[in-house]
Amino acid sequence: MKSRGILLSVVAxxxxxxxxxxxxxxxxxxxxxxxxxxxxxxxxxxxxxxMSLLLTLVGTVRExxxxxxxxxxxxxxxxxxVNETVAGVNTEIARLDSVVAxxxxxxxxxxxxxxxxxxxxxxxxxxxxxFVTGTGAALKAARKLKD
Numbered sequence: 001m002k003s004r005g006i007l008l009s010v011v012a013x014x015x016x017x018x019x020x021x022x023x024x025x026x027x028x029x030x031x032x033x034x035x036x037x038x039x040x041x042x043x044x045x046x047x048x049x050x051m052s053l054l055l056t057l058v059g060t061v062r063e064x065x066x067x068x069x070x071x072x073x074x075x076x077x078x079x080x081x082v083n084e085t086v087a088g089v090n091t092e093i094a095r096l097d098s099v100v101a102x103x104x105x106x107x108x109x110x111x112x113x114x115x116x117x118x119x120x121x122x123x124x125x126x127x128x129x130x131f132v133t134g135t136g137a138a139l140k141a142a143r144k145l146k147d
Contacts, residue, residue, distance in 0.1 A: 010045050017041030 020037045 010048050013041060013045045013048060
């Protein structure tokens with residue numbers, strides 16, 4: 001829409017320039033005067049083109065600024081939510097670390113207890129089993145002799 005209006009403005013400038021040239025020829029102006037008129041009109045037309053380019057650029061920058069503001073408005077709450085989530089995860093990790101440390105302590109204690117029980121029970125248990133086995137074998141041998 002803007003480019004159509006600008007194009008019409010450039011065409012109007014060119015038509016006016018052509019009118020000035022025609023008036024200059026009819027009034028019997030010098031070629032130098034006609035060239036100056038053409039140069040002035042060409043300069044004006046180029047300025048209109050440059051102005052249209054700058055207006056388009058300003059519109060694009062405004063749209064870009066608006067888009068960045070919208071993205072910022074949506075991103076800031078998300079980032080604060082992420083910060084809260086990370087803080088909660090860090091708290092849970094700290095709790096989990098204390099639980100793991102407690103489990104490691106309990107595991108070490110259980111291992112020590114198992115070693116103590118093994119040392120206290122294994123040797124006498126082996127001796128008791130050997131005694132029972134030997135006694136059983138002796139009883140069988142005594143019964144065979146008796147029979």
